[in-house]
Each structure stands twice: as C-alpha cells, then as structure tokens.
Amino acid sequence: MNLSFFYPLLLLFLFALFIKWIKSKESKWIGSIGEYRVRKEIEKLEKSSPGMYKAFHDLYIPKMDGSSSQIDHIILSEQGLFVIETKNYSGWIFGDEASKYWTQVIYKRKEKFLNPIWQNKGHIKALKEWLGGEFVHIPIYSIVVFMPRAKLKSGIHFTQSHVIYPKQLKQILEQYRTKVIDNERKQYLAQKLKALLVKDKQQEKDMKKQHIQSIQKKQKHIKEHVQQNRCPKCGSTLVLKKGKYGSFKGCSNYPKCRFTQNVS
Known part of the structure; x- marks a missing residue:
C-alpha cells in the first residue's frame, strides 16, 4: 500500500x-x-x-x-x-x-x-x-x-x-x-x-465551571418555559407581539412583568 x-x-x-x-x-x-x-x-x-x-x-x-x-x-x-x-x-x-x-x-x-x-x-x-x-x-x-x-x-x-x-x-x-x-x-x-x-x-x-453550569441551567429553564408559552419569571402566559426590531414573545402580565424573548 x-x-x-x-x-x-x-x-x-x-x-x-x-x-x-x-x-x-x-x-x-x-x-x-x-x-x-x-x-x-x-x-x-x-x-x-x-x-x-x-x-x-x-x-x-x-x-x-x-x-x-x-x-x-x-x-x-x-x-x-x-x-x-x-x-x-x-x-x-x-x-x-x-x-x-x-x-x-x-x-x-x-x-x-x-x-x-x-x-x-x-x-x-x-x-x-x-x-x-x-x-x-x-x-x-x-x-x-x-x-x-x-x-x-x-x-x-x-x-x-x-x-x-x-x-x-x-x-x-x-x-x-x-x-x-x-x-x-x-x-x-x-x-x-x-x-x-x-x-x-x-x-x-x-468557579468558572459552576458559573457556566448555572447559566446553562437558567437558559434551559427559559427555553422550556418559552416553548410552553409560559413566562419563566412569573408563570403567566406569553403572547406574540410585533416590535420595532421584529416579532417577540412578551409576558401577558406586562407592565408588572417585563419578560420578553425574541422570536427568530
């Protein structure tokens, strides 16, 4: 060969x-x-x-x-x-x-x-x-x-x-x-x-490992709640809205809760 x-x-x-x-x-x-x-x-x-x-x-x-x-x-x-x-x-x-x-x-x-x-x-x-x-x-x-x-x-x-x-x-x-x-x-x-x-x-x-793991855990928590149309902060329903920079999901409990998530 x-x-x-x-x-x-x-x-x-x-x-x-x-x-x-x-x-x-x-x-x-x-x-x-x-x-x-x-x-x-x-x-x-x-x-x-x-x-x-x-x-x-x-x-x-x-x-x-x-x-x-x-x-x-x-x-x-x-x-x-x-x-x-x-x-x-x-x-x-x-x-x-x-x-x-x-x-x-x-x-x-x-x-x-x-x-x-x-x-x-x-x-x-x-x-x-x-x-x-x-x-x-x-x-x-x-x-x-x-x-x-x-x-x-x-x-x-x-x-x-x-x-x-x-x-x-x-x-x-x-x-x-x-x-x-x-x-x-x-x-x-x-x-x-x-x-x-x-x-x-x-x-x-x-410390860096623990910090990264906590961030990943938080991101996972947010992602799971958004997929279920639930606000990860207060548990209220998320509603689809249109803003200056495109569509996003916002908390229905606004203005008490101001959570938003961009929609790609």
Whole structure:
C-alpha cells in the first residue's frame, strides 16, 4: 500500500481539528484580551494615585438562588464602588439603554448581544444583595468599557452607566470627588471583596465551571418555559407581539412583568 497518499489527508484532517480548536477558544481569548487591557489601565491608576483606588478582578458574586454573577473588575475608592463590564467587540456598535439587545455591525454582517448596561445592572444588583444592608448607602457606579476597535454610535446619551473606552477610565473616576466612605469602612469593605478572590488555578477552574453550569441551567429553564408559552419569571402566559426590531414573545402580565424573548 502506498502510504504517501494518506499523509496529505492526515495533515488536512489534523489542520481541520486545529482550526476547530482555535475557533472554540477564540471568544475566550478575545474576552481575556479586553479584560487585560482594562486591567492595565486600572493598575496605572493604582500606581499614579497610591491608596486612592483598590481594584479587584474577576470576582464571582454568590447569589441567593445558588448561582453566581461574574464581575470583570471592581474599583473601591472613598467615592464609592465602580463595577466594570468589559466588551471586546469590533465594528460599529448600535444600542441604547432601553433595548434588550445591542447590535454589532461588521460590513453587512449583524450580530446581536445582550445590552451590556442591563448586564452590568444585574451584576450590581447581585453585589448589593451580597454586601447586605450595612452597605446600602454606598453608591455603586456602572462602567461599560469597549475596546478601541469598536466604534460606538454617536449621539446616544447614557444615564444609567458610563459607556467608554479604556483610556477614558481615569477621566471618569476623577469626576467623582465627594468622599462617602471613611478609611476604616473602606478597609473593611476591601476585606469582604478580597474574600471573593480565587485562591488558585483549580478554584478558578471550579468557579468558572459552576458559573457556566448555572447559566446553562437558567437558559434551559427559559427555553422550556418559552416553548410552553409560559413566562419563566412569573408563570403567566406569553403572547406574540410585533416590535420595532421584529416579532417577540412578551409576558401577558406586562407592565408588572417585563419578560420578553425574541422570536427568530
């Protein structure tokens, strides 16, 4: 048998497997690059203003239902807490505070992704619940950071969150000058947040696995209820509606319940 015939096929097969593996890791790597760039900006802030800012990265906030909320970065200062969500998208980005989904446009290709302001709002809610009543008066500010490769649609005014690029982070933090946390309370809060940091690679791996499983479980719960035309939030009937961006299913208990799900 002439084995030389099979070598090119074997190489082609291995190359295809390699490409598949690269694609499976691509989103994770891209996200990590974005978080790294923001982290470097935060580290510069900490070095230029010693003692003013204390940063915590990649935190998993335990929620009351047993799941967790993953926060990219938290900055603690005398002015309050800043919760940062990093988005490493490219192309044109369209969206506003009221839309459940934003749109990424690269040439003629459009991709929808969850409104990052809503996403960070969920992170802040989980953080507030975890901190408890003793920190209820401490202000928590939302910051969404896009990489320079993304071009945000101009003319949109945001009131619930800052939507910025990494280089603007220092400018945003310096807008807040009123001291609301004394040093003793700041140290106590830092210890609480420090307790959420992962201790080693194995714990980090376990936390990420649990976090992904909780997300998948939630998505499965939503999918099953939507298929049965039942609202996964309150149990009411879902009704088909038409909106600005196409058809969607909405809760019949609106406005008490505002659950919606796009219909593809």
